Amino acid sequence: MSPKKLIVQKFGGSSVADVRRIQNVAKRIVSYRKKGHNLVVVVSALGDTTDELIDLAHKINSDPSEREMDMLLSTGEQISVALLAMAIHKLGSEAISFTGLQVGIITDTSHTRARIIKINTDKIKEALRQGKIVIVAGFQGVTLNQDITTLGRGGSDLTAVALAKELKADECEIYTDVEGIYTTDPHIEPKARKIEQITYDEMLEMASLGAQVMQARSIEVAKKFDVPIHVRSSFSNNRGTMIIREVKKMEDVLVTGVTLNRKEAKITICDVPDRPGVAARIFKELAANGISVDMIVQNVSHLRQTDISFTVNKADIAKALKLTRKVAKNICAGEVLRDEDIARVSIVGVGMRSHHGVAATMFGALAENKINIEMISTSDISISCIIKKKFIEKAVKVLHKKFRLVNKRG
Amino acid sequence: MSPKKLIVQKFGGSSVADVRRIQNVAKRIVSYRKKGHNLVVVVSALGDTTDELIDLAHKINSDPSEREMDMLLSTGEQISVALLAMAIHKLGSEAISFTGLQVGIITDTSHTRARIIKINTDKIKEALRQGKIVIVAGFQGVTLNQDITTLGRGGSDLTAVALAKELKADECEIYTDVEGIYTTDPHIEPKARKIEQITYDEMLEMASLGAQVMQARSIEVAKKFDVPIHVRSSFSNNRGTMIIREVKKMEDVLVTGVTLNRKEAKITICDVPDRPGVAARIFKELAANGISVDMIVQNVSHLRQTDISFTVNKADIAKALKLTRKVAKNICAGEVLRDEDIARVSIVGVGMRSHHGVAATMFGALAENKINIEMISTSDISISCIIKKKFIEKAVKVLHKKFRLVNKRG
Numbered sequence: 001m002s003p004k005k006l007i008v009q010k011f012g013g014s015s016v017a018d019v020r021r022i023q024n025v026a027k028r029i030v031s032y033r034k035k036g037h038n039l040v041v042v043v044s045a046l047g048d049t050t051d052e053l054i055d056l057a058h059k060i061n062s063d064p065s066e067r068e069m070d071m072l073l074s075t076g077e078q079i080s081v082a083l084l085a086m087a088i089h090k091l092g093s094e095a096i097s098f099t100g101l102q103v104g105i106i107t108d109t110s111h112t113r114a115r116i117i118k119i120n121t122d123k124i125k126e127a128l129r130q131g132k133i134v135i136v137a138g139f140q141g142v143t144l145n146q147d148i149t150t151l152g153r154g155g156s157d158l159t160a161v162a163l164a165k166e167l168k169a170d171e172c173e174i175y176t177d178v179e180g181i182y183t184t185d186p187h188i189e190p191k192a193r194k195i196e197q198i199t200y201d202e203m204l205e206m207a208s209l210g211a212q213v214m215q216a217r218s219i220e221v222a223k224k225f226d227v228p229i230h231v232r233s234s235f236s237n238n239r240g241t242m243i244i245r246e247v248k249k250m251e252d253v254l255v256t257g258v259t260l261n262r263k264e265a266k267i268t269i270c271d272v273p274d275r276p277g278v279a280a281r282i283f284k285e286l287a288a289n290g291i292s293v294d295m296i297v298q299n300v301s302h303l304r305q306t307d308i309s310f311t312v313n314k315a316d317i318a319k320a321l322k323l324t325r326k327v328a329k330n331i332c333a334g335e336v337l338r339d340e341d342i343a344r345v346s347i348v349g350v351g352m353r354s355h356h357g358v359a360a361t362m363f364g365a366l367a368e369n370k371i372n373i374e375m376i377s378t379s380d381i382s383i384s385c386i387i388k389k390k391f392i393e394k395a396v397k398v399l400h401k402k403f404r405l406v407n408k409r410g
Numbered sequence: 411m412s413p414k415k416l417i418v419q420k421f422g423g424s425s426v427a428d429v430r431r432i433q434n435v436a437k438r439i440v441s442y443r444k445k446g447h448n449l450v451v452v453v454s455a456l457g458d459t460t461d462e463l464i465d466l467a468h469k470i471n472s473d474p475s476e477r478e479m480d481m482l483l484s485t486g487e488q489i490s491v492a493l494l495a496m497a498i499h500k501l502g503s504e505a506i507s508f509t510g511l512q513v514g515i516i517t518d519t520s521h522t523r524a525r526i527i528k529i530n531t532d533k534i535k536e537a538l539r540q541g542k543i544v545i546v547a548g549f550q551g552v553t554l555n556q557d558i559t560t561l562g563r564g565g566s567d568l569t570a571v572a573l574a575k576e577l578k579a580d581e582c583e584i585y586t587d588v589e590g591i592y593t594t595d596p597h598i599e600p601k602a603r604k605i606e607q608i609t610y611d612e613m614l615e616m617a618s619l620g621a622q623v624m625q626a627r628s629i630e631v632a633k634k635f636d637v638p639i640h641v642r643s644s645f646s647n648n649r650g651t652m653i654i655r656e657v658k659k660m661e662d663v664l665v666t667g668v669t670l671n672r673k674e675a676k677i678t679i680c681d682v683p684d685r686p687g688v689a690a691r692i693f694k695e696l697a698a699n700g701i702s703v704d705m706i707v708q709n710v711s712h713l714r715q716t717d718i719s720f721t722v723n724k725a726d727i728a729k730a731l732k733l734t735r736k737v738a739k740n741i742c743a744g745e746v747l748r749d750e751d752i753a754r755v756s757i758v759g760v761g762m763r764s765h766h767g768v769a770a771t772m773f774g775a776l777a778e779n780k781i782n783i784e785m786i787s788t789s790d791i792s793i794s795c796i797i798k799k800k801f802i803e804k805a806v807k808v809l810h811k812k813f814r815l816v817n818k819r820g
Contacts, residue, residue, distance in 0.1 A: 019469045053489070059429045061496040068499075071507055072492035075485035079463070082482035086471040089478070097481055101511070102556050146512050 005170035006128075007032065010042040010138065010160035014177040015234035016080055017047035025175075025234060026087035029133060033093050038128050040167060042138040042160040043084055045076025066111035070140075070150045074100070077137035077156070085135050095133040098123060100140035100148070105159065107141035107149045114141055114149035116158065119166045136163065154215025161218045165225040172222070173230045174214060180231050180240030181206070181213055183405035184258040188396050191406045194240070195256060197247040202256045202348050205382045209346040210261035219243065247350070254351035254358050255403035258396050261344045264294060264311040266375070266386060267324055271305045271334030279308060282327050289323055291316045295344070295377040295384065305334075309375055311386065314340060342374065343392035346384040347399055359383050365402040371395050415580035416538075417442065420452040420548065420570035424587040425644035426490055427457035435585075435644060436497035439543060443503055448538050450577060452548040452570040453494055455486025476521035480550070480560045484510070487547035487566070495545050505543040508533060510550035510558070515569065517551035517559045524551055524559035526568065529576045546573065564625025571628045575635040582632070583640045584624060590641050590650030591616070591623055593815035594668040598806050601816045604650070605666060607657040612666045612758050615792045619756040620671035629653065657760070664761035664768050665813035668806050671754045674704060674721040676785070676796060677734055681715045681744030689718060692737050699733055701726045705754070705787040705794065719785055721796065724750060752784065753802040756794040757809055769793050775812040781805050 009029065016022050033039055044050075053072050057064045064072075081097035088095035104120030127134045138156025141149045151158050157174060164172035179194050181203065186192040198206075200223035207216040213231060222229050222243065232240025272278055279298065286293055296310040312320045317338060325336050352358045362383055366373060371394065375386035387395055400406060419439065426432050443449055454460075463482050467474045474482075491507035498505035514530030537544045548566025551559045561568050567584060574582035589604050591613065596602040608616075610633035617626040623641060632639050632653065642650025682688055689708065696703055706720040722730045727748065735746050762768045772793055776783060781804065785796035797805055810816060 019466070022470060056429070057493065057496055060432060060493055061500040064496045065499055068492045068495045068507060071495075071509075072489060075488045078485045078488075079482060082478045083467065083470055085478045085481075086467055086474045089475055090471040097478060099481075099558075102558075148509075148512075 004036045004038070006038045006040070006167060007171045007173060008040045008042065008160050008164040008167065008169045009173045009175060010156055011044065011175045011234055012156065012177070013044040013047050013049070015175050016043060016084065021234075022046075022080075022083055022087050023090075026084060026091055028234070029084075030088060030091045030093045033133055040124060040128070040134045040136060040163055040169070041084070042136050042156055042163065043077060043080040044138050044156040045073075046080055046083075049076040049079070067147060070111045070148050073150055074137070074140040074148045077139050081135045081137045088133055088135075093133060094131055095135055096127050097135040097137070099137045100159070101142040101146065103136055105141035105162070107143060107151070109143045109145075109147070109149070111147075111149055113152040114143075116141060116151070116162050119162055121163075121166050124163075124167065152215075152217070154218065157215040157218035158221060161222045161227050161229065164227045165221065169227075171230060172227050173232060175232060175234035176213060177233065177235065178213065179233045179236065179238055181211070181243075181257070183256070184396055184400050185260065188260070188393050189258075189400050192400065193405060196239075197242045197244060198256055199247050199350050200243060200245060201381055202350055203243045205346075205348045205379065206257050206259050209259040209344070209348065209382065209384065211257070211259050214243075253349070254355050255347045255349040255399075255405065256351070257348050258399045258403070258405065259346045259348060260392055260396050261346075262389065262392060263314050264342065264344060264386075265314045265317045266309055266311050266339040266342050267317075267320060268307055268309040268337040268339070269324060269328050269333050269335075270307050270337065272308050272328075273332060274304045274306050278331055278333075281331060282308065282324065283310075285323050285327050286312075286320060289319065291320050291323070295375055295386065297375045297377065311342075311344070311375075341389050342386050343389040344384050344386050345392060345395040345399065346382050347403065348382045349403075350381050352381055352383070361402065362399060365398050366395060369394060369398050371398070414446045414448070416448045416450070416577060417581045417583060418450045418452065418570050418574040418577065418579045419583045419585060420566055421454065421585045421644055422566065422587070423454040423457050423459070425585050426453060426494065431644075432456075432493055432497050433500075436494060436501055438644070439494075440498060440501045440503045443543055450534060450538070450544045450546060450573055450579070451494070452546050452566055452573065453487060453490040454548050454566040455483075456490055456493075459486040459489070477557060480521045480524075480558050483560055484547070484550040484558045487549050491545045491547045498543055498545075503543060504541055505545055506537050507545040507547070509547045510569070511552040511556065513546055515551035515572075517553060517561070519553045519555075519557070519559070521557075521559055523562040524553075526551060526561070526572050529572055531573075531576050534573075534577065562625075562627070564628065567625040567628035568631060571632045571637055571639065574637045575631065579637075581640060582637050583642060585642060585644035586623060587643065587645065588623065589643045589646065589648055591621070591653075591667070593666070594806055594810050595621075595670065598670070598803050599668075599810050602810065603815060606649075607652045607654060608666055609657050609760050610653060610655060611791055612760055613653050615756075615758045615789065616667050616669050619669040619754070619758065619792065619794065621667070621669050624653075663759070664765050665757045665759040665809075665815065666761075667758050668809045668813070668815065669756045669758065670802055670806055671756075672799060672802060673724050674752065674754060674796075675724045675727045676719055676721050676749040676752050677727075677730060678717055678719040678747040678749070679734060679738050679743050679745075680717050680747065682718050682738075683742060684714045684716050688741055691741060692718065692734065693720075695733050695737050696722075696730060699729065701730050701733070705785055705796065707785045707787065721752070721754070721785075751799050752796050753799040754794050754796050755802060755805040755809065756792050757813065758792045759813075760791050762791055762793070771812065772809060775808050776805060779804060779808050781808070
């Protein structure tokens with residue numbers, strides 16, 4: 001028999017979308033309990049509950065108070081924990097549910113995107129000592145003034161990771177509706193392979209480049225406190241993907257995954273005067289208006305003028321264009337162009353750090369397939385190319401194959 | 411302009427059943443605020459939310475933990491308060507919502523039927539000082555150990571009355587879907603009249619005899635602390651019914667209302683040996699099994715034997731019969747009979763205290779109309795008769811007319 005562990009398990013909304021799924025999750029939890037493990041279970045709201053509550057709020061007030069929004073949305077997870085505890089009781093095990101407030105997940109006062117300051121673990125430890133399975137509402141916390149807060153989209157991941165850290169848990173399992181992290185999106189490349197181990201840095205890079213399995217902030221916290229995470233399916237017993245600090249890899253593994261993002265649009269400002277502070281004025285203006293800019297490329301200047309291109313989320317394109325045109329006029333730049341017909345393909349891998357030529361291989365592979373590159377941006381462990389949108393699926397497949405990520409059984 | 415008051419207003423589930431109704435309630439609240447009044451608003455869960463959550467729980471566990479049930483059900487009111495605050499914001503007024511836990515409505519640990527021990531009013535007073543309308547989740551409280559509790563069916567009434575008492579409110583308004591308290595059920599007697607003023611005692615008696623406008627416990631609390639209650643409609647601006655300590659009435663008003671109850675069944679034990687302690691054994695056994703007995707009638711004995719009849723809730727009849735037959739056998743009594751074909755008609759009025767002949771008038775009126783009386787029971791301010799169920803509507807109309815309760819405009 002395996003040694004007794006303290007395990008934090010997190011189940012997302014799709015894992016508890018209806019009565020049958022709640023019962024299945026309860027069965028899984030009880031099977032772990034019967035092996036003697038101590039369990040702290042974090043649950044999200046049932047299925048689409050959160051979206052439904054947001055819709056209801058918007059019918060009443062198109063710009064609802066963030067404090068009241070948190071008051072409203074936190075009920076979703078509270079319903080989940082109560083029902084899950086009841087389902088576990090039905091199977092004959094002891095369980096007790098807590099809201100974020102009751103546990104004492106203390107956050108700052110930034111409603112709808114609060115940051116955790118401190119977690120009180122006394123109640124959880126006491127319940128574990130009594131042999132109970134502890135069910136904690138994900139996504140929510142409370143200010144020192146007892147106002148309810150929420151942690152932003154995907155916040156239940158953060159609840160789980162933070163609890164695992166604070167409780168010094170042996171494992172932190174994130175249950176989801178896929179089998180783990182894949183080398184690329186299996187909907188695009190059926191030969192995509194489940195990754196057995198991935199580093200925090202790679203996972204963060206993949207999350208920021210488009211992979212949507214886990215909330216980026218929760219991975220940052222896991223990295224900071226060295227909490228190993230096991231991402232796996234709530235519908236099977238297969239091992240999923242371990243997210244850890246360092247992965248022992250074969251020497252030739254340079255690239256861990258290929259990601260894509262179709263949600264960006266490109267803005268180009270032509271003929272920008274090449275003076276210090278000009279770029280700063282543009283991006284300050286955008287930031288001040290809440291628009292986050294992703295890739296930025298500035299060409300080498302000639303004739304004391306340059307072109308600056310950047311990408312923003314498509315949802316922000318109208319607002320971003322308006323602001324950019326205003327600044328462009330003020331700084332005596334030329335035309336401002338928009339291009340929504342783009343997509344980004346990226347390769348991610350810590351192996352790149354110690355190997356030259358990865359970029360050249362990537363560009364070469366795209367060129368061989370007549371895929372033109374419009375913008376390039378690189379980080380320590382990733383390289384991204386903006387290409388025409390119609391080539392994105394082909395680009396993913398080409399790079400997936402080139403870097404030998406193909407599932408050998410596939 | 412009227413003087414500035416502190417008003418506690420309670421809106422039931424039907425008053426906030428959908429977005430439009432929530433908006434209407436918000437308008438009414440804001441109109442009071444604009445007159446300069448300070449407002450503390452207590453809200454129930456939206457429409458049938460509570461019943462839907464109970465159904466969901468029972469799909470998962472037919473005998474759910476009461477602690478988890480309270481965790482689940484309390485979300486209903488939390489949703490209401492957040493949405494109502496948003497609706498008030500939309501109208502340009504300031505409002506803030508609180509759960510029972512956040513206010514500090516401290517209760518004992520009797521989950522699903524907790525009793526209020528203490529209410530902390532600091533948060534409410536501070537918010538009122540800041541000019542905010544305070545929205546409090548009804549029906550819920552919290553134990554000293556921070557477990558969420560609920561106050562039983564109709565518990566939002568209790569929240570409102572208890573807050574009104576604790577805050578020394580000038581008024582406590584209970585908004586509902588009827589215009590107030592009626593002399594009898596208007597569905598049965600269209601000539602029923604809205605009562606302008608009624609005493610706590612009469613209201614308690616009417617509630618226990620079948621009138622379902624307000625929770626009985628909340629009236630007890632109002633009586634204990636002399637909190638005047640105004641029961642009125644959330645769909646009109648008409649004055650409703652004031653529930654107060656003493657009503658100045660014309661001398662000839664003996665009866666305030668006529669109530670009926672069709673939910674009881676009668677059990678008769680024949681030939682009970684007339685020995686001390688025999689009745690006690692029967693009713694102890696029923697009480698120990700959680701069955702509450704309503705009317706009890708024992709005839710004068712002859713030949714050292716007597717018949718004992720009593721009524722119980724129809725839902726309990728099978729269990730009650732089984733227990734009664736067991737005891738009947740042990741005490742050497744005779745046959746045990748059941749009768750579900752009965753109903754109770756009652757008259758209520760503090761005027762009875764000082765007037766003789768009310769009972770005679772009641773019995774006479776029923777006799778004149780060929781309605782046979784099977785059991786009689788009286789209290790200080792009420793007289794109840796058990797009759798055949800088929801006569802109940804006729805009995806209500808006869809008594810309503812006899813005691814001059816008919817709406818003169820009707």
